Amino acid sequence: MEAKITAIGTYAPEKVIDNHYFESFLDTSDEWIRTRTGITERRYSADNEYTSDLSIAAVKNLAARYGKTISDVDFILVATVTHDQIMPSMASQLQYRLNIPNAAALDISAACAGFGYGLTLARSLIRSGMYRKILLVGAETLTKVTDFEDRTSCILFGDGAGALLIEAADKGNIGECIAGAEGSGGQELYLSTQATQVNGTPIKANNKIVQNGRAVFRWAVTRMSEMFEAVVEKNGLTKEDIDWFIPHSANMRIIEAICRQVGFPVEKSLESLSRFGNTSSASIPLALDEAVRDGRVKKGDKLLMLGFGGGLTYAGTVVEWGL
Numbered sequence: 001m002e003a004k005i006t007a008i009g010t011y012a013p014e015k016v017i018d019n020h021y022f023e024s025f026l027d028t029s030d031e032w033i034r035t036r037t038g039i040t041e042r043r044y045s046a047d048n049e050y051t052s053d054l055s056i057a058a059v060k061n062l063a064a065r066y067g068k069t070i071s072d073v074d075f076i077l078v079a080t081v082t083h084d085q086i087m088p089s090m091a092s093q094l095q096y097r098l099n100i101p102n103a104a105a106l107d108i109s110a111a112c113a114g115f116g117y118g119l120t121l122a123r124s125l126i127r128s129g130m131y132r133k134i135l136l137v138g139a140e141t142l143t144k145v146t147d148f149e150d151r152t153s154c155i156l157f158g159d160g161a162g163a164l165l166i167e168a169a170d171k172g173n174i175g176e177c178i179a180g181a182e183g184s185g186g187q188e189l190y191l192s193t194q195a196t197q198v199n200g201t202p203i204k205a206n207n208k209i210v211q212n213g214r215a216v217f218r219w220a221v222t223r224m225s226e227m228f229e230a231v232v233e234k235n236g237l238t239k240e241d242i243d244w245f246i247p248h249s250a251n252m253r254i255i256e257a258i259c260r261q262v263g264f265p266v267e268k269s270l271e272s273l274s275r276f277g278n279t280s281s282a283s284i285p286l287a288l289d290e291a292v293r294d295g296r297v298k299k300g301d302k303l304l305m306l307g308f309g310g311g312l313t314y315a316g317t318v319v320e321w322g323l
């Protein structure tokens, strides 16, 4: 059997935070944030609103819009780095709270590449013949682990969730996948509760995201340009065949630089950055769903999705949109 995406849903918390908010307590400006990142606003979860809540809202949105039954889902994958708690997993929480009695449940920890990893795993699980109906969720409450004293990072992050239903079908629409890691760059982007070390570098234990923005920026542009070309080639396509490029929304300048590097028109990229900030594993489904809803993405379009982030990790594929 092949793997086919049969529904999409998203959710973002109600509270909208614009760039001026940061001017009240940081040496920054709306102009700097917009021009250096492409972000205009982002959403913040309420104090009592957690990643599991955002995930469930996204799945309910999916089920309602496409009239899907989810009680017979047999595998739940949740990509996140902001679990409500380490154990039980977010996927287990969804299994219980969404009343899905016979599902396996697993969280994916691959930061902003989590959704791409999830697509890779879901496709493989269905093609193995072992599973037939998979819920893939990318959800984050990054603002709960944001260091608001760090002006280079706190302006970036937002909260949100996206979900796909992926089912067994004779003809699938998730193409060949790539997934990889460069653990040697682990210390450039981390989130830790323990004062340990990564690659010999002592790390802070404040349960906040710490990143070397310039290093991640450089890595993302170089490596993701290569990966764009690798995914296209692995699927037997050329870049002219790609209708939409949906990279992880980390920084608009990263997206523009990748497009410039590979010679792909930036106008054919989809981002969720401007309205939602960097939502890590949720950024790709948020960008996709917006374009599905407003009709930019049409049935038959070829979508190149490419996630990259902490680890350092990356994962991507080409989907032929079928909804």
Ligand code: ACO
Pocket (backbone or CB within 6 Å): 027, 028, 029, 032, 033, 036, 037, 111, 112, 151, 152, 153, 155, 189, 209, 211, 212, 213, 214, 216, 217, 220, 250, 251, 254, 278, 280, 308, 309, 310
């Ligand atoms: N407001 C005003 N000035 C600022 C701000 C701010 N919010 N932040 C930094 N600056 C200043 C710096 O202090 C520096 O000033 P200086 O020249 O006097 O020293 C200047 O702006 C330039 O700083 P850079 O760090 O070079 O800024 P850059 O253009 O690289 O932008 C940013 C920083 C936005 C963090 C960028 O590097 C970036 O987006 N990096 C990639 C982030 C990323 O992709 N993360 C991966 C995913 S996240 C995840 O996995 C959860």
